[in-house]
Amino acid sequence: MDSSPRPGYPSQSDHAEHAGHPAWQLTADLDEFHSRAAAFLHSAPALHTALLSVTDMLRTRGLHVYGKEDPLFGIRADGEGAVSGAFLWTPPHFPALSPLADAAAADELAGVLADAGLAPAGIGAESATAGAFSAAWQRRTNATPVVHYPQRLYRLGTLTPPLPSPAGGARVATGADRELLARWHGEFHEAIGEKAAMDAGEWADARIAYGGVTLWETPDGAPVAMAGNTRQVAGQVRIAPVYTPAHLRGRGYAGAVTTVVSRAALAAGADEVLLFTDVDNPTSNELYQRLGFSPVRDFTQYGFTR
Template sequence: MSSDDWYLTADVDDFLARAGSFLRSRPGLHVMQLTWAERARTFGTDRFGTEAPVFGLLERAGEVCATFYRLPPRALGVSPLTPEQADSLADRLAALGHSVPSVSADHSTATAFAEAWQRHTGATPKLRDTRLRLYRLGTLTPPEPMPAGRGRVLGEQDLDQAMFWCGEFAKAVGEEVSIDADSWADTRFADKRYTLWETLDGTPVSIAGMNPMTGGQIQVDIVYTPAHLRGRSYAGAVTAEVSLAALAAGARDVVLFANLANPTSNALYQRLGYRALTDWAGYDFTSG
């Protein structure tokens, strides 16, 4: 396979016009492709940095069979690739002088690209410690009994509350991001719809967010409960609420990621009806 078989463009509308049907054909496995292409289309690519973005697709017999995106300074994101496809992509990007600080994809694809990138550039890949599992909702089964309280969708008047919870979530998962009124619109948290779980006296105890629908699919992202309030079914309640909201919005598929190092959350999502779709991995590269 020639590396020249990859079609590259900086135009996200061009990319979606060519690859949209392919991405929507397996929305779960293409969740990051769909999400970040839609964010680039909606908000423009300037927000991702001064380096030009690049999108790409691979065609066989007139049909798209693989895609990737690179929105600096974020990781390279790729659809599931065979080792041959990963090698041809690494060859093409290296020949064009593109920088790739990291790659994120399903585990086998990320590993295949990391090995190919090392061959073509001499860069050393390091597997990230955080390993994720991607789940897709089957039949939703809310907790029984539900904890006392209620779910409430956050509105514009709740911006301060949303920023506080997202800041707490970011700190908990090690994301280096500044969240305040000035920076909020440029964070990945700003385009979500949030649901709180409140106790009977109106105290917020857990939050879940969902991304806008893309390709008939909604990703649940984020789910967070403060450490001192865990073990009381609040996370299960708010995840069930936001999952119901996603289905009510017309989503054919609802997906979410869970950290494999947290068996509690993985077990919770499975009890709610989420089923494993694939394992996810990321590699960081140091220059060769």
């Protein structure tokens, strides 16, 4: 990949005068981003779970796995190279931004993006950081931030399997399940009202490649629910998505398959098993708390309108 900045992007040398003061640096080079931001992202794997998993997917499946446009990466570092913030952007999706220590860092990033002539359609981050960036973006561009998707991050404590467990059992999805996975992927995103980050077939292929979807089947072998999982990165695994077709809900399948995936992640050595829920969905929040998940932090996606 070409490591040079795109036209209009500040290069690392453009910030040399900021010795001692953190400054945002943009790059189109995934390898540079990974080498410089990895230690920072690994320092708080739960809070950086989205950036870790997306970076991993880009490195394993290619730069355009999320869309045709080239991704953009950002690092906030001081003159000694100490990193205090990071983001990645896979257009046309919203950039994902790490939690930032203060509103000034968010304002600085808004300025860098605006000065470079870049116009993200929104932002996704820990709620305080997302709010600070959205306010700064509004001041600079007159765009109006609108809450797009409020989420809550959960971390598994002591796994508490649901009792009684529904009849049937779990198995890891294979290539023979590709059509089903792609269809359920689409149905899941339609149900939550969110555009999928990846093409359904590409998503199915990527997950099948590393055993990243588990199906719950009835005793006669009919699949009735699925739970996906990211690959383990920095000791964390995130469960996503969990889906049961509407006509099969309320029978315990989601809890059962989530339990199986959680156990498998722990058995494979994961230090943290995570998942996001829709803050406004009491059913899913209650389910995961019964299974032993505890809230970590709220995250928010804002869309920008004019």
